[in-house]
Amino acid sequence: MESVFAPEDQASSPAASATPVDAADRLVLTLFRAEGARLVSLARFFTDDRAAAEDLVQEAFIRLARSAHRISDQDRAAAYLRSIVINLARDHNRRGLVSFRHRPPAVADEPSAEDQATRRESQREVVEALRALPRRQRDCLALRYYLELPIDQIAATLDISANSVKTHLKRGLRSMAASLDSTREEQ
Numbered sequence: 001m002e003s004v005f006a007p008e009d010q011a012s013s014p015a016a017s018a019t020p021v022d023a024a025d026r027l028v029l030t031l032f033r034a035e036g037a038r039l040v041s042l043a044r045f046f047t048d049d050r051a052a053a054e055d056l057v058q059e060a061f062i063r064l065a066r067s068a069h070r071i072s073d074q075d076r077a078a079a080y081l082r083s084i085v086i087n088l089a090r091d092h093n094r095r096g097l098v099s100f101r102h103r104p105p106a107v108a109d110e111p112s113a114e115d116q117a118t119r120r121e122s123q124r125e126v127v128e129a130l131r132a133l134p135r136r137q138r139d140c141l142a143l144r145y146y147l148e149l150p151i152d153q154i155a156a157t158l159d160i161s162a163n164s165v166k167t168h169l170k171r172g173l174r175s176m177a178a179s180l181d182s183t184r185e186e187q
Helices: 008-012 014-046 050-070 074-094 113-131 135-146 151-158 162-186
Strands: none
Touching (some): 014 074, 014 135, 050 074, 113 162, 135 162
């Protein structure tokens, strides 16, 4: 991966440290305003409760702030931040503290109890199919269809090529469709 960081010798000189700190603070603040809520939604997709998702995003911003003075390409900082959130959520789940959960979209009209039960069952099936996918396919699908990121931003976030993202999306969707079809045939 091409580094988003400036070489160490540039960031550590006394003359360079006064201005970059201000620029680094502005970068973190700008990213917080632009991406904060979306990152909590992304983390919430990977974790089971909002407080944990908010904690993960806070930790991601802390990590970004610690190294922001070294970032040379500010256009790639958002992708770097998203990758931090995904990695923190993955580590959080790996420790067995939480599981995947899909947050249903808000609905203007209140659906009937039967509609709600059917929707919850369908969502559970989709989340189970998503959980069963290999890690890269799951990450690509979450970034593409939950955060609605374009292919190039997914590639930058996961540090893989755009063609790899397309392949993971295609294979992931194919696997999910097969899994969901077999689940519905069993019913």
